[in-house]
Every structure is written in C-alpha cells, then in structure tokens.
Ligand code: AHG
Ligand code: MN
C-alpha cells in the first residue's frame with residue numbers, strides 16, 4: 300500500500316515538509332472523529348465570540364483551529380501560522396522553514412445540519428522577513444503544497460505539491476489515508492455551475508450577463524443546458540469540480556462594496572487555485588490569475604472563479620469585454 304509519506308518522498312518532498320503535512324493530517328483525523336460524534340460529543344452550535352472576519356464562531360471552528368495550531372506549533376519546521384480564526388499571524392519556531400495558512404473548518408454553517416464541511420491548508424517557505432505578518436504576504440505561486448480534507452460521507456484528502464493532484468480516503472479501520480485516485484484531472488468542459496443565486500441583484504454587470512447566458516440554456520449564446528449546485532462549503536464545491544467538472548463562482552457583490560469578495564485569498568483562494576491548476580483547470584479573480592495576486596494582508600478577500608478551463612475562460616471573457 301502506498302502511504303502518504305512514500306508518495307510525498309517520491310515527489311521530492313524533504314522530511315521537514317512531510318512532517319508538517321503529517322501534522323495537518325493527524326489533526327484532520329481528530330476533526331473528522333469529532334464531526335462524526337457531533338451532538339454526542341457536545342460540539343455542535345455556536346460560541347459567544349466573533350472572529351476577525353466578523354462571523355460568529357461555531358464551537359467546531361474553534362476546536363478545529365486549536366487542534367491544527369497545537370499540532371503545527373510543536374513542529375520544529377513551522378515558522379508561523381495564519382488562520383481564518385486567528386486575528387494575527389501566530390509565531391512557531393524561529394528556525395522553522397515553513398509558513399502554514401489554513402481554514403480550519405470551511406462551510407461551518409453546514410455543521411449543525413449534518414452536511415459536508417472541510418479543512419483547507421497551504422504551505423509556503425519563509426522569506427526570512429523579521430515581521431511575521433509581512434512574511435506571509437507572498438503570491439500563491441510560491442506555495443510548496445496545498446490541499447483540503449472534505450468531511451462528507453467519507454473523509455477525503457486532496458493534495459498537491461506541484462506535481463499533479465492525488466485523492467486519499469480515510470480508512471477509519473486503520474486510521475490512515477489510503478490512495479484512491481493518483482491523478483485527478485478536471486474535465487475541460489462542463490454543464491454545471493455553482494453560485495449563490497440569492498445574491499444576484501448585488502452582482503456586477505459582467506457576472507449578471509454571464510449567469511444570464513448560463514441560464515438561457517440551448518437557446519442562449521452558450522448553447523448548452525446547465526445544471527446548478529450550491530453546497531455552501533467551498534471544499535465540497537471544489538471536490539465536485541475535481542471529480543466531474545464545473546465552475547464555482549463567489550464574485551464581488553455590492554452587499555459589502557468595500558470588500559473585494561467573501562472568500563479569503565490566503566487560505567481559500569490560493570490553495571484551491573493551486574489544486575485546480577494542477578488538475579488542469581483554471582482559477583482567477585475578476586482581473587487576474589489567482590496565483591499571481593500579490594497579497595497586502597493576511598485576511599484579504601478576493602472574488603473567485605474556478606473550475607473547468609473552458610467555462611472559467613468564458614467567465615473571464617465577460618470581464619474583459
Ligand atoms: P467559512 O465557513 O470557512 O467561513 O467559509 C464559508 C464560505 C465558503 O465555504 C462557501 O463557499 C461560502 O462561504 C458560502 O457562502 P454563502 O453563505 O453565501 O452560501
Ligand atoms: Mn468562517
């Protein structure tokens with residue numbers, strides 16, 4: 300049986316990077332177990348607190364964040380951590396080489412209704428900048444590894460170190476991720492889109508026009524009948540797209556005109572962009588390739604368009620015309 304360690308070694312990862320990834324995976328197994336226990340473990344529901352994004356934290360947002368933080372801070376190879384649930388960058392070890400960003404629990408509004416959620420992570424090298432917050436402000440093209448764990452009917456790890464994308468299913472009987480797809484490839488064309496349609500009246504004109512043409516079906520300019528899905532967890536949407544194609548969009552909208560979007564660049568946009576590109580798809584903002592965006596702050600938000608190549612190119616063309 301191929302182990303994660305074997306696969307990462309074959310991809311040329313050194314022992315320190317493998318250690319960091321394995322810490323993330325062991326925390327993910329713990330998160331998976333607590334999610335399965337649900338109400339039995341008393342972990343459902345919300346806390347009294349808000350995170351730096353202005354969202355009420357679920358109990359499991361906080362528990363998952365702490366599990367990942369504790370696992371990573373103990374690694375001699377982790378220089379610092381940035382998380383959706385932490386106001387500021389958290390120092391690790393001075394001698395550590397890696398910066399880790401993560402969304403400990405993505406789609407957390409799904410927790411209390413027993414629907415899929417996930418953990419997203421991204422790993423970069425430190426630049427040596429003595430200001431840890433600034434050290435993190437690197438374009439996504441600098442990522443050395445990224446991935447997510449989808450907690451659905453199965454818990455599934457999807458990971459890249461820049462040499463394609465592999466999928467691993469958690470075998471609870473042995474407590475290990477087992478390789479179930481060695482080479483994930485996104486179909487270039489699709490007839491499925493994902494966007495929160497309830498925000499339609501708030502979108503900018505290019506998105507209004509593109510989605511109107513998707514909805515026009517065979518008679519419209521695209522000439523295809525599209526289906527729509529919305530799980531409200533980016534991990535689950537990206538997993539569907541990696542499995543059978545599609546386009547996922549979370550565009551800028553005028554509900555919060557001064558924010559460029561809802562999703563966060565460093566622990567949602569960039570890791571998903573790395574995975575999607577490595578699987579033959581595309582990921583961009585409304586202006587540029589996601590992995591080229593130069594971040595200005597850790598919690599920066601971005602518009603996101605990702606998925607099957609032909610459809611993301613089409614969505615981008617509505618912004619360029
Ligand atoms: P998080 O739970 O980490 O804050 O992320 C939620 C995000 C993303 O996963 C999902 O695509 C989107 O929010 C759902 O947004 P809506 O509330 O508009 O459905
Ligand atoms: Mn959140």
Ligand code: MN
Pocket residue numbers: 402404405406533567
């Ligand atoms: Mn999220």
Ligand code: MN
Pocket residue numbers: 360383402403404405406407
């Ligand atoms: Mn989250």
